[in-house]
Amino acid sequence: MEFEENIKVAIRGLIDHKFRSFLTMLGIIFGVASVIAMLSIGEGAKRQAIAKYQDLGVNNIIVRDKELSNEELEEVRAKFSLGLSINDANVIKEIVPGVVDVAPQAEKDSEIKFADKSSKSTIIGITPSFIEILNYEAEKGTFINEDHCTRNLKVCVLGAGVVKTLFQNQDPLGKMVKIDDQWLEVIGVMKTKALFTETVGELASRDLNNDVYVPLSTFNKRFEFENKLSSEIKQITVKVKGSEHLIETAGLIRGILNRHHYNNDDFSIVIPYELLKQEEKERRIYNILLGAIAAISLIVGGIGIMNIMLATVIERTREIGIRRAIGARKTDILSQFITEAVAISITGGLIGIFLGVSLSLGISLLTDVSTFIRVYSVIIAFGFSVIVGISFGYLPAKNAANLKPIESIRYE
Amino acid sequence: MLIEIKNLKKDYLMGEIMVPALKGVDLKIGKNEYVAIMGPSGSGKSTLMNILGCLDTPTSGQYLFNKIDVSELNDNELSAMRNREIGFVFQSFNLLPRMSSLHNVELPLMYAGVHKLERKERSVKALERVGLADRMMHKPSELSGGQRQRVAVARALVTNPGILLADEPTGALDSKTGIEIMQLFDELHREGNTIILITHEKDIAEFAHRTIHLKDGMIFTDELNNKNSKSKKKQIP
Incomplete structure (x- = not known):
């Protein structure tokens, strides 16, 4: 058959x-x-x-300033803690073994305007090490580079969501946008990122596509925090060599920062890799x-x-x-x-x-x-x-x- | 001898009792013989046919087909025997209803592993032989009783079997069509085929050249038909 x-x-x-x-x-x-x-x-x-987690970096440890109410902030400052600072970042890099680099970033919520449109965004001040650690790249134009930082240039890179609200179909490159009372030139646009629809460990959920990146030096020089008690730095991203000792390294960092912040529990540490696992x-x-x-x-x-x-x-x-x-x-x-x-x-x-x-x-x-x-x-x-x-x-x-x-x- | 049967016995288990259907049958059938097996129901003629057709194996005794001992064969070898050596023609035609005549005739060749093209060629020839060249693509339901039986005869012939085994081939046909089918058997016999006919009708048995009467599981009479037999009359008009 x-x-x-x-x-x-x-x-x-x-x-x-x-x-x-x-x-x-x-x-x-x-x-x-x-x-x-x-x-x-x-x-x-x-x-x-x-x-x-890739956006956070798999070999990274993230130290983030806690969101505190005004009263809490006053209490913490009264107990001598200044919150996260550039100094903290430097200390981590110098003292903790296995740390390759640290990237401090300052943040502030502001309105960004172009022509008659505006968008609520998070303005993020970054240093060149940020680029090294997180491999961020602009989809169009260029990302913030070392030159922009050392020269305090008034330039910014926009998240995909911001571009959509402000420019619709126009090409944003080379345009001037207004943040607070400052005019900045758009030099790059990010590609659309995975949304943080839920909290990651102790990191609050947010839309990364509404971020606007500026050089940290420019940020410090041109912008002011609404609350004078705000910490200097919102977040430190620590890059560690290899992923074997992430937990121990995070423990060391916690110990050092506790000492610097006089045991004021005002920061949190997240290990993306552990969360992923x-x-x-x-x-x-x-x-x-x-x-x-x-x-x-x-x-x-x-x-x-x-x-x-x-x-x-x-x-x-x-x-x-x-x-x-x-x-x-x-x-x-x-x-x-x-x-x-x-x-x-x-x-x-x-x-x-x-x-x-x-x-x-x-x-x-x-x-x-x-x-x-x-x-x-x-x-x-x-x-x-x-x-x-x-x-x-x-x-x-x-x-x-x-x-x-x-x-x-x-x-x- | 084409078929040699020695002291063949077959018992059936009915409930808890063994019922003998054949009680010791001796029989020899030669090549190109035309034999009718007659007997009332319960005489064992169906049992004998099943064993002759390799559909069933005897309880004891010997059945030699072309010197092959059939009672020694396993299921696969019995299938192969049925496929190559036996051409069945049944009372109720037993065609596959959803297939064309041609496909029905091709079926035994397919189980024999004959290649597609040769299969079709041989099947067409067999259908032409039984006079159904113009009905090849018809399904059984589109054919008359006589035509269906002709398809069944073509299916039996297509493998060039050692014997044609016809079980009441005219039982489901009217008498005129029945005679036509018997005339077809006559012609096939004259062309050299060996035919065994199982029937309980005397008229039909008279077409054969030799008649075996079975009674109570044993051969009662075994005689050559006299000159008056219908086929002789037809042979010499």
């Missing part, structure tokens, strides 16, 4: 019983679709997390759970196939008897029925892949859950549907092959 003939018979069987075949496939369709959709949600979450761990359990649910629906789909195939074998007893009488071997009958089961499961699998891909695209378009379909997940889902077809088709096919030719040919 030729394989080609088996496939023809199987496909004709599917077409002859369209509705029944469709109902039989339904379990596989939903099973495969849910495997793909769930894996794509898991993958999407993973990629979003990695992108988020922890998040991955939590996600793994979640993914296993989702995968198990999808696998169960595939198995249920397989049982559906087996059920129909068992009925089909009884319905076609006579046909099996005829085929056996004219020379079909048991293996011919076996492979014919397994081929039919696999044809059902493969067709269901293909429809399921289509549905699963549409589903995950739909989810990422219509909700803020991001999804990503990896080729391997499609292969896994499809492979699973083939395996389900073979394993759940085997028993009915075996039944068919074991029918006695004399009895089945007289079966009414």
Whole structure:
């Protein structure tokens, strides 16, 4: 018996019983679709997390000034702490072993204006080390460089969100924008960044796309904090050599800063890499759970196939008897029925892949859950549907092959 | 001898009792013989046919087909025997309903592993032989009873089997169509085919040249048909 003939018979069987075949496939369709959709949600979450932490730097430790109310600030200052300062940054770099570089940054919320439009933004003053540590690059124009810093130039680089609000379709490069009472030239535009839609450790959630970068020297010289008690520096990004000793290094930094701040708990330390690892761990359990649910629906789909195939074998007893009488071997009958089961499961699998891909695209378009379909997940889902077809088709096919030719040919 | 049967016995288990269907049958059939096996229901003729057709194996005794001991064969070898050496024609035609005549006739060749092109060529020839050249793409439901039986005969012939085994081939046909089918068997016999006919109708058995009567699982009579037999009359008009 030729394989080609088996496939023809199987496909004709599917077409002859369209509705029944469709109902039989339904379990596989939903099973495969849910495997793909769930894996794509898991993958999407993973990629979003990695992108988020990549913006913070995987080998970095972040020290950030705590958001304090006015009373708290007054209390802390009364207890001699000046908050984060450039000095803190320098001390960390000098004393803590394994620290490659430190990048202090000052921040202030201001309105940035161009023509009749304005945008609420975070103005961030940075030093050349910031560029070294975080590998920020402008998508258009240039990023802040050492020359801008040493010469206190009145230049700025805009986040993608700011550009969208202020310039719409105009080219912002070379334009002058007004921040507080200062005019600055736009020299670069950042590309769109992953949003911090949730807090990362002790870092508050915010939209990085509304950031405006200026040289720290310019920031200190041209802008003033509204609150005179504000710390000099909002954040210090510490780059560490290798990721093995991040926790110990962070402990050292905490110790040193506690001493400098007279134990005024006014800063927090975040290790993005540790958070990433922890998040991955939590996600793994979640993914296993989702995968198990999808696998169960595939198995249920397989049982559906087996059920129909068992009925089909009884319905076609006579046909099996005829085929056996004219020379079909048991293996011919076996492979014919397994081929039919696999044809059902493969067709269901293909429809399921289509549905699963549409589903995950739909989810990422219509909700803020991001999804990503990896080729391997499609292969896994499809492979699973083939395996389900073979394993759940085997028993009915075996039944068919074991029918006695004399009895089945007289079966009414 | 094409077929040699020695002391063939077959018992069936009915509930908890063993019921003997054949109680020791000895039979020899030569090449190009035309034999009718007759007997009332329960005489064991269906059992004998099943064993002759390699659909079933005997409880004891020997069945030699072309010197091959069929009772020693396993399931795969029995399938191969049915495929190559036996051409079945059934009372109820037993065609696959969703396939064209041509496809039905091709089926045994497919199980024999004959290549597609040769398969089609031989099947077309077999259908032409039974006079259905213009009905090849018809499905069984689009054919008359006689035409369906002709397709079944073509399917039986297409592998050039050692014997044609016809089980009540006219049982589902009206008498005129039945005679036409019997005339077809006559021609096939004259072309050199060995035919075994199982029937309970005397008229039909008379087409054969030798009649074996079965009774209670044993051969009751085994005689050559006399000159009045219908086929002789047809041979010499």
